[in-house]
Amino acid sequence: MLFMRRAESGYGSESSLRRHGSMLSLTSATSGYSATSTSSFKKGHSLREKLAEMETFRDILCRQVDTLQKYFDACADAVSKDELQRDKIVEDDEDDFPTTRSDGEFLHNHNGSREKLFQSLSTKGINGIDFKGEAITFKATTAGILATLSHCIDLMMKREDSWQRRLDKETEKRRRIEEAYKTALSELKKKSHFGGPDYEEGPNSLINEDEFFDAVEAALDRQDKIEEQTHTEKSRVHRPSPMPSADVYSTMGTHRFAEKVEEMVQSHMTYSLQDVGGDANWQLVVEEGEMKVYRREVEENGIVLDPLKATHAVKGVTGHEVCHYFWDTNVRNDWETTVENFNIVETLSDNAIIVYQTHKRVWPASQRDVLYLSAIRKILANNENDPDTWIVCNFSVDHDNAQPSSRCVRAKINIAMICQTLVSPPEGDRAISRDNILCKITYVANVNPGGWAPASVLRAVAKREYPKFLKRFTSYVQEKTAGKPILF
Template sequence: QWTNYIHGWQDRWVVLKSNTLSYYKSEDETEYGCRGSICLSKAVITPHDFDECRFDISVNDSVWYLRAQDSDHRQQWVDAIEQHKTESGYGSESSLRRHGSMVSLVSGASGYSATSTSSFKKGHSLREKLAEMETFRDILCRQVDTLQKYFDACADAVSKDELQRDKVVEDDEDDFPTVRSDGDFLHNSNSSKEKLFPHVTPKGINGIDFKGEAITFKATTAGILATLSHCIELMVKREESWQKRLDKEIEKRRRIEEAYKNAVTELKKKSHFGGPDYEEGPNSLINEEEFFDAVEAALDRQDKMEEQSQSEKVRLHWPVSLPSGDAYSAVGTHRFVQKPYSRSSSMSSIDLVSASDDVHRFSAQVEEMVQNHMTYSLQDVGGDANWQLVVEEGEMKVYRREVEENGIVLDPLKATHAVKGVTGHEVCHYFWNVDVRNDWETTIENFHVVETLADNAIIIYQTHKRVWPASQRDVLYLSAIRKIPAFSENDPETWIVCNFSVEHDSAPLNNRCVRAKINVAMICQTLVSPPEGNKEISRDNILCKITYVANVNPGGWAPASVLRAVAKREYPKFLKRFTSYVQEKTAGKPILF
């Protein structure tokens, strides 16, 4: 399992049981409880595209990166996890359809309810018109009932009249006419007329004013139509306003959805930020801009921590130990220290010169490196078109020549600086002495001396602090200090520290770090301005001219633009920090020539 970017992949005891994946530090620690677990019901299993042994399990923002022994074991794990997901009931089509339908019904009901409620909230005028329509409806219902009663009564009366007339006709057919004395027939005409044409006055309609009701009915329907027309007019007038509000809501929703998508993307980035896919490598998912931002943020944090540490040291006023008095001797008109301040070497300056003749298995290589640096590194590159001046701060200038080989940045850097109050011997002494390395070097995580070849040559293995997402680097190099004899009295005194990569059986390559290759030289020349009269030489009369060259092959897959930006930022910072440290350590001490 991938633990974090510091420890990387670690062996873990993983248990798959009851639709849950749990892991323990080891099989023996299962009784103490698991260190983490995830439910597989909604987990997403993703086999890696390039690593045949790796697969990732993600649940929301939680991601587990796992690697099996081989591709067959990975497939067994993936199949087992998928089977547990299927048995849990969340992965089937019917389950998804059932849950989807439930959500749709609830959402539909909620939407209908919200629409029904909000449909009456159209404004004050519209509410008044709706109330008027309610009143018109009540009036219209009463009028319809009244008219219906009238029509029903009329229908009953007509039916009764038809029955009565039929009965009268039957009675008339049964009657015979009366013979008069003159021989004519005599009929009772009055009674027949009354039977044939009765006066129709149905019950229940005597109190109804049909004409008045009809007029009122027309007025009510006209009022309803007028109110409806007014409602339509109000809605038409508000259509533009509602449309504008709708457009605003649509735009607001679009912005919110866009912000939501961006937030989700950022959360995914943060949740995966420590994963192996986002660290330096040939298949890294992080782009060049994000890589640079992450490195710059990490360097800023380191700088802030270093500033806090320095402030704490200043606040505590740590005492500085001075060498004993027997270390000084008077020669001519000034004092100088015969012994360097290093605890690892008690050799004098003259001894270091003669020590250059000490023979060890890297002697020839050291001599070649020193001669090359003295020949080429001291040349002025200010007018060379191949060298670019990237930083200039006071006396300090940093030049760079862009070189790439197989996509790897191999830019040589050269810096020149002039520091008052220190000698070249003092600068090289503090640069070479491992006992004070941690006092000024802030990028090293740890280091140790692998082998002491001579009193002025050692092999050092050191690892640099991890700067996420770049891989951690380590360096195995030989460090030699040398005094270069002057060819004439006018030539300045010159000291050099030469560091270059070597191989050693005690420090083999490892998978945790990327091995960088270096060829670095610190060349220091001391310039002395004679004091007036017979005064002793003080630190006000000395100046150290520094030439620092660095040829570094970082290895790995870091983007070229990132490496160049980091070098432009860190090299001047290192040179200023180191020279300030030397000035601080030598202040008030006798001059070491």
């Protein structure tokens, strides 16, 4: 505070400022540049110019700090030397005059030492500083910095708005291009019905999964409508089918595939009849009344191999009747809507045949064919309280007379229809009627479709088609057996 007061009183005078023109020039330059910065802000200089202004402001502030620091360092140095000098004088005086000096004399000597202090500062070239002027300069400089920063912020916001408008324009342009692309792609798909392998099933197909599924679903809907129109005509046609004796269904057979058939039958009797309701690996995908359809997701090399299992309970029919209509090729076209044509490649025995069939093509998927052995068996119960079990096994085999061709994709299957008949005893002495019988059905299907169809499409189609097939087939059996003697 001592140095500050001295600077304001003595070294802040006009004569002192004239002796130190360098400080005046610094102050005047700062004030002048602050005025310039304000005008340039109003004119709206660019960001680079504003940055250069802030660099200048920084230099001015740094020079002010350096000047003040040098001044106070010189003051501190002069004070230190003055104290050493006064200590020496006091020691000399005490030697000459042992008595204590008066307060006035002591203050006189102290004032003299202060005069010596400022003389020392002058001899070192440290002139007084106009603190008021420096304060004004500091305020003007900081105000200029704030104004420049505000201007920079405004410029950045304007630039950001400009970029946002450009982004909006580009986004809108991209949206229009994408819509045009989708329209053009849709037109190409319409033309692909007349050919074009790039829009069919395959590893390089140009159709994505959603479009693939939409096309398949539309084709299946068309087939359903055609099937509804022809259902009445099919039901009017009567196709009698021969019924072999029960002993034929119970025997294993002596043909070359007999052991394979027996292995398949025993496997299905052991594993397919197990309850999967509490198994976390099986997912319940459809539940309609008594029918439940489960699926276990399995993929191999990108091909969906999902095992499927369905349980159902149908009143008024027996297991023998359900399996007979499922196995008999004479009535196959009455209830099977997906088969284009089929033929019996070889008859192995009265209850085992080899069948080749091609399925109707559903664009854009490739056409499928399958070659399989179909066998029907009756498995006698181990005790009289358990019902007999009827089963039809269809599993893929190879045959020289039905080799794979490039026209179709060969699918592999392992399918079983397993049925058991439950009888509710009628009241009194009444004969058993169809109201007293219930058929429990277990249907399992393991299908390898081959080809390159998307997994999501295959799963969606399976979820739709399997329940529909089971309902259609069981309704057909009920219709065919109504009013006829019960075939146990």
